[in-house]
Amino acid sequence: SGSLVTYGRAEMLVTATGMETELGKIAGLMNAAKERKTPLQESLDKFSSRLAILILIICAVVFCLCIYRRMTLLDSMMFAVALAVAAIPEALSSIVTIVQAFGTQKMAKENAIIKNLKAVESLGCVSVICSDKTGTLTQNKMTVQQIYIEDRLYEPDQLDLLNQTHRYLLYDAVLNNDSSIVDDKGIGDPTEYALLEMFRRIEADTSSILKEANMHEDILRQNMQRLEEVPFDSDRKLMSTKYMLHGVPTILTKGAVDVLLDRCDYVRCSDGIRPMTEAEKDKIRMQNQLFSENGLRVLSFAYKESEENLDIHAEYGYTFLGLISMVDPPREESAAAVAASKRAGIRPVMITGDHKVTAVAIARRIGIYEEGDLALTGAELDAMSDSELEEQIAQISVYARVSPENKIRIVEAWQRRGNIVSMTGDGVNDAPALKKADIGVAMGITGTEVSKDAADMILSDDNFATIIKAVANGRNVYRNIKNAILFLLSGNTAGILAVLYTSLMGLPVPFTPVHLLFINLLTDSLPALAIGMEPADDDLLKEKPRNPREGILTRGFMITMITQGLLIAAASMTAYHIGLTVSSAMASTMAFATLTLARLFHGFNCRGSESIFRLGLTSNRYSLYAFTAGVSLLALVIFIPGLHSVFSVADLPMTALGQIVGLAFMPTVLIQIMKIIRHR
Numbered sequence: 001s002g003s004l005v006t007y008g009r010a011e012m013l014v015t016a017t018g019m020e021t022e023l024g025k026i027a028g029l030m031n032a033a034k035e036r037k038t039p040l041q042e043s044l045d046k047f048s049s050r051l052a053i054l055i056l057i058i059c060a061v062v063f064c065l066c067i068y069r070r071m072t073l074l075d076s077m078m079f080a081v082a083l084a085v086a087a088i089p090e091a092l093s094s095i096v097t098i099v100q101a102f103g104t105q106k107m108a109k110e111n112a113i114i115k116n117l118k119a120v121e122s123l124g125c126v127s128v129i130c131s132d133k134t135g136t137l138t139q140n141k142m143t144v145q146q147i148y149i150e151d152r153l154y155e156p157d158q159l160d161l162l163n164q165t166h167r168y169l170l171y172d173a174v175l176n177n178d179s180s181i182v183d184d185k186g187i188g189d190p191t192e193y194a195l196l197e198m199f200r201r202i203e204a205d206t207s208s209i210l211k212e213a214n215m216h217e218d219i220l221r222q223n224m225q226r227l228e229e230v231p232f233d234s235d236r237k238l239m240s241t242k243y244m245l246h247g248v249p250t251i252l253t254k255g256a257v258d259v260l261l262d263r264c265d266y267v268r269c270s271d272g273i274r275p276m277t278e279a280e281k282d283k284i285r286m287q288n289q290l291f292s293e294n295g296l297r298v299l300s301f302a303y304k305e306s307e308e309n310l311d312i313h314a315e316y317g318y319t320f321l322g323l324i325s326m327v328d329p330p331r332e333e334s335a336a337a338v339a340a341s342k343r344a345g346i347r348p349v350m351i352t353g354d355h356k357v358t359a360v361a362i363a364r365r366i367g368i369y370e371e372g373d374l375a376l377t378g379a380e381l382d383a384m385s386d387s388e389l390e391e392q393i394a395q396i397s398v399y400a401r402v403s404p405e406n407k408i409r410i411v412e413a414w415q416r417r418g419n420i421v422s423m424t425g426d427g428v429n430d431a432p433a434l435k436k437a438d439i440g441v442a443m444g445i446t447g448t449e450v451s452k453d454a455a456d457m458i459l460s461d462d463n464f465a466t467i468i469k470a471v472a473n474g475r476n477v478y479r480n481i482k483n484a485i486l487f488l489l490s491g492n493t494a495g496i497l498a499v500l501y502t503s504l505m506g507l508p509v510p511f512t513p514v515h516l517l518f519i520n521l522l523t524d525s526l527p528a529l530a531i532g533m534e535p536a537d538d539d540l541l542k543e544k545p546r547n548p549r550e551g552i553l554t555r556g557f558m559i560t561m562i563t564q565g566l567l568i569a570a571a572s573m574t575a576y577h578i579g580l581t582v583s584s585a586m587a588s589t590m591a592f593a594t595l596t597l598a599r600l601f602h603g604f605n606c607r608g609s610e611s612i613f614r615l616g617l618t619s620n621r622y623s624l625y626a627f628t629a630g631v632s633l634l635a636l637v638i639f640i641p642g643l644h645s646v647f648s649v650a651d652l653p654m655t656a657l658g659q660i661v662g663l664a665f666m667p668t669v670l671i672q673i674m675k676i677i678r679h680r
Contacts, residue, residue: 026450029432032432058500063077065503069506081513087496089488089528090520092488095529099481104117107473111460112466112473114457115457116456120474120477121477123457125478125546126420126439127347130414130437132424133362135443136443141194142190143328144326148284157201171245171303173324180193180196180217191297191299198324226243227242229241232255239253240310249306249307253302253318254299254301256300257288263318264281292358298324298325300323331463331465337465337467337468344542345544347419349398350362352400356401374397381399381402394417404430407425408436420545422438422441422467424443426447430451435454440454441458441467442459475541480532483534485552486557487528493565494599495595498510510588514647526625527623529626534607564602564671572591588648590652590660593638593660597631602667603626609675611672
């Protein structure tokens with residue numbers, strides 16, 4: 001299952017079907033990995049239930065007061081329902097969705113494609129990023145560095161085809177290789193076409209079988225036909241092929257040093273072949289260690305002349321040829337992105353299939369691995385209990401040679417500590433961990449369709465730095481949603497306080513139901529949406545990730561909301577009392593107009609925690625459009641006589657209009673002064 005046969009003939013032995021296959025096991029892991037609610041969903045659930053209870057209590061109190069003041073039952077019910085409609089921010093769900101949608105649009109322009117809209121906000125509280133190394137933190141472009149043959153180090157262009165050991169090593173590198181280079185572009189595994197690029201750098205000798213000015217692998221492959229092969233697999237960590245070299249059937253093998261070296265009985269030298277001693281093996285292991293400590297990936301090469309059929313049982317009794325070291329250099333932006341993530345309070349963790357020493361060297365170079373950190377292999381992780389892992393996980397910054405089950409354990413251990421985890425991956429094996437993580441991130445270039453399907457976000461450039469940009473956008477989305485909620489609730493609080501004040505004081509009702517509906521449906525939604533469009537700033541990545549368990553209605557949020565609501569209510573009631581000296585209709589009209597205009601001005605206050613002078617009046621043009629649209633709608637209601645009866649408003653003299661504008665603007669002046677003082 002999961003394999004495609006495109007050419008040739010073979011006899012197949014079926015060892016398992018359905019869920020018992022390797023692909024079936026991965027499907028089982030994916031089914032077992034359940035998605036969690038996002039932090040915003042949990043916050044909004046708590047917020048909605050508490051707000052609904054609070055508003056129902058207030059509306060019940062207002063209804064009883066209306067009945068007490070001898071209003072008819074129908075009018076009392078109508079007013080209480082209108083107050084509930086005005087108090088509940090029913091546009092909130094639409095605003096949240098639209099703000100998230102705009103966030104996804106912005107992220108897509110920065111190479112982060114969001115598949116799941118809910119993931120936009122979750123990015124804002126990510127506290128751990130488990131990232132694959134190859135292609136995400138590095139360039140995924142392998143380059144051969146040095147070659148170890150007979151206790152000596154060679155540069156690629158120093159290899160000599162006239163030297164038999166060098167020649168057999170090159171045969172192994174080029175013939176035992178399934179990649180190719182077409183139009184200067186590597187096709188296949190980056191490690192393999194790095195070997196072909198190395199081969200092309202060697203100048204051909206005129207006495208060699210290649211008569212061209214430069215080496216070319218196609219000529220060598222045309223002259224020597226592959227007879228048999230055993231492909232690479234992650235369990236054996238070897239690849240073997242069989243060729244006729246100089247008329248002799250020869251098995252060529254390359255693979256991991258620790259595996260292949262133990263299968264070598266001989267070593268090839270300039271003076272011939274001699275038995276492999278433990279001292280010789282120790283020298284090779286030491287050189288492998290030195291390469292790995294410098295962040296180099298190392299392949300070992302060996303061969304044997306044999307007429308036996310090539311299978312996994314024939315991969316013993318080799319003659320050792322040498323080591324080739326390669327580097328996949330870190331992306332230029334990786335170190336800066338890792339530093340930015342740490343400033344933002346996010347823990348970056350590297351997960352790779354490389355050797356542990358190589359992984360640590362790369363992680364140290366880009367800043368993930370620091371003094372005192374730990375590095376684990378998959379085998380070491382398997383030996384740990386869940387409690388031991390959870391206890392030590394904060395110190396582990398590098399995981400090497402891990403399995404799909406290991407990745408799920410890593411995600412679950414962080415989640416049990418209360419962290420929001422992002423996991424990157426590109427293979428079918430990564431899919432269960434991508435689904436289990438709070439934010440699964442698949443690679444757009446190298447990723448499989450299965451990994452993309454399981455992920456919440458796809459990186460079209462396979463770049464770790466893009467995740468950090470997405471986190472900044474996610475934090476901005478949540479901040480804007482919270483500011484929009486503050487705008488809606490502080491304005492609604494003002495309306496509720498005004499109604500409670502007049503009810504308790506035995507005064508005429510300040511607003512008719514149509515007034516409350518006009519404010520709620522027409523003048524509230526546009527400013528709230530404009531607040532959701534507020535651009536991100538550099539300070540977002542200087543803050544720590546927010547606590548996902550923290551609700552929206554925090555103590556500080558409630559104090560701010562009530563204070564701002566009191567100021568707007570005070571301005572509205574001042575206008576109400578001025579109008580009451582003329583008539584109750586004038587009082588209601590002035591209170592309605594003042595509350596509406598004050599809430600429109602208040603939209604500028606809720607754009608951010610800083611004053612409008614620091615934010616810039618024109619930095620969010622949508623707020624200007626929303627204010628203009630709201631003022632225009634209010635002007636239509638006030639100045640067009642035909643709408644007076646529809647909206648229950650009285651004619652306003654110029655003096656009253658001036659008083660409305662002045663009173664409506666006053667809360668904004670006071671709030672901006674408080675922000676300036678607090679900032680200083």
